[in-house]
Amino acid sequence: MKLKWERFLMVEVQSESVEELEGVEAGAKPTTSLYRRRSPLSSPQYQIERLAAVDLSHTPHQADFAKTLASQGIQTFRPARLENFQINVGKLCNMTCRHCHVDAGPDRVQENMDRATVDACLRALDQTEAHTVDLTGGAPELNPHFRYLVEECVARGKHVIDRCNLTVLLLPRMQDLPEWFAERGVEIICSLPHYRKFNTDAQRGDGTFEKSIEALRRLNAVGYGNGDPQRRLTLMSNPAGAFLAGNQAKMEQEWKAGLEKNHGVRFDRLIALNNMPISRFLEWLEQSGNLQRYMEVLVNAYNPATVAGLMCRNTLSVSWDGRLFDCDFNQMLDLECQLPGQRPHIRDFDPKLLAQREIVTGTHCFGCTAGAGSSCGGAIDA
Ligand code: SF4
Numbered sequence: 001m002k003l004k005w006e007r008f009l010m011v012e013v014q015s016e017s018v019e020e021l022e023g024v025e026a027g028a029k030p031t032t033s034l035y036r037r038r039s040p041l042s043s044p045q046y047q048i049e050r051l052a053a054v055d056l057s058h059t060p061h062q063a064d065f066a067k068t069l070a071s072q073g074i075q076t077f078r079p080a081r082l083e084n085f086q087i088n089v090g091k092l093c094n095m096t097c098r099h100c101h102v103d104a105g106p107d108r109v110q111e112n113m114d115r116a117t118v119d120a121c122l123r124a125l126d127q128t129e130a131h132t133v134d135l136t137g138g139a140p141e142l143n144p145h146f147r148y149l150v151e152e153c154v155a156r157g158k159h160v161i162d163r164c165n166l167t168v169l170l171l172p173r174m175q176d177l178p179e180w181f182a183e184r185g186v187e188i189i190c191s192l193p194h195y196r197k198f199n200t201d202a203q204r205g206d207g208t209f210e211k212s213i214e215a216l217r218r219l220n221a222v223g224y225g226n227g228d229p230q231r232r233l234t235l236m237s238n239p240a241g242a243f244l245a246g247n248q249a250k251m252e253q254e255w256k257a258g259l260e261k262n263h264g265v266r267f268d269r270l271i272a273l274n275n276m277p278i279s280r281f282l283e284w285l286e287q288s289g290n291l292q293r294y295m296e297v298l299v300n301a302y303n304p305a306t307v308a309g310l311m312c313r314n315t316l317s318v319s320w321d322g323r324l325f326d327c328d329f330n331q332m333l334d335l336e337c338q339l340p341g342q343r344p345h346i347r348d349f350d351p352k353l354l355a356q357r358e359i360v361t362g363t364h365c366f367g368c369t370a371g372a373g374s375s376c377g378g379a380i381d382a
């Protein structure tokens with residue numbers, strides 16, 4: 001007899017069989033989800049408590065993010081103009097990377113946006129002036145309504161970004177996706193920990209690098225990575241340990257040269273992000289004994305010049321079940337947008353009310369303001 005989530009996947013996802021997503025051929029799985037292991041860290045509240053338990057009393061402003069903002073004259077942290085409408089369509093993924101801040105994996109079949117919520121997102125989008133729709137997950141391509149959502153956003157003249165893990169493009173039902181994306185001018189932001197095999201496979205599991213290179217070749221073959229703004233190919237890198245992202249411009253040069261020379265692969269730009277101390281990366285920090293030190297690094301590297309460019313200022317993040325958040329990280333910590341007297345949902349989208357909200361912050365926010373800063377678009381103060 002099939003488990004409940006297996007039946008769900010067969011009926012609702014319809015894209016890959018459970019076996020196909022679970023197998024290593026579909027993507028490496030160096031770990032399993034916290035949810036599947038029933039780890040206490042699968043609870044957002046528990047993650048917040050773990051971060052609060054780290055002794056940072058000796059750091060500037062005792063690592064109080066609100067106090068840190070206040071020290072530069074920001075008493076109330078509010079959003080600016082909404083530019084990016086980010087939709088996290090679910091936690092389903094063909095991989096299970098160690099550093100995942102979403103706790104995604106092939107077992108996360110329940111958390112997948114349904115058609116009614118997709119349509120509510122589109123209605124909300126029509127009420128905004130956001131120029132970009134940023135689709136993320138999990139592996140967003142695995143959502144059964146993904147292509148419908150992309151088509152509708154493109155038809156509305158929006159710039160659409162697909163945050164792609166590359167290996168998903170090799171699944172049998174995804175073979176046509178590179179060309180499909182190219183025809184619609186979708187920007188692909190691909191996560192790749194490193195341009196060297198060893199570093200990538202260490203974080204994402206054996207075989208990931210080779211699959212990623214194959215996927216990049218397929219994207220190159222349909223015109224991505226050659227400077228065409230309608231076929232923009234961006235690579236996104238996270239450090240493979242408890243340290244800050246490197247210099248983005250320098251890394252881009254090195255990666256471009258390395259990938260072209262060794263693999264004949266091209267891309268347009270590279271963005272470098274800090275790892276956020278949440279979910280499976282938080283688990284890794286704890287297990288490796290790095291949590292205290294990493295939090296100190298983040299807090300001590302606070303860069304006031306990053307604040308104006310933080311993604312929570314120009315982005316709204318919608319979860320698979322239609323709840324609204326200031327950013328994807330707050331979404332993973334279950335820190336919903338704060339509106340007086342209500343829990344905001346995409347069904348009741350009110351852009352004027354949302355524009356007046358105060359952004360919810362916490363200790364994890366130091367991950368965005370450390371060093372050159374980190375946002376959806378990479379370094380802020382590069
Ligand atoms: S990091 Fe990306 S590819 Fe890896 S498990 Fe998470 S969502 Fe999937």
Ligand code: SF4
Nearest residue numbers: 311312327329365368
């Ligand atoms: S985690 Fe980053 S983007 Fe999210 S609210 Fe904090 S500073 Fe803003």
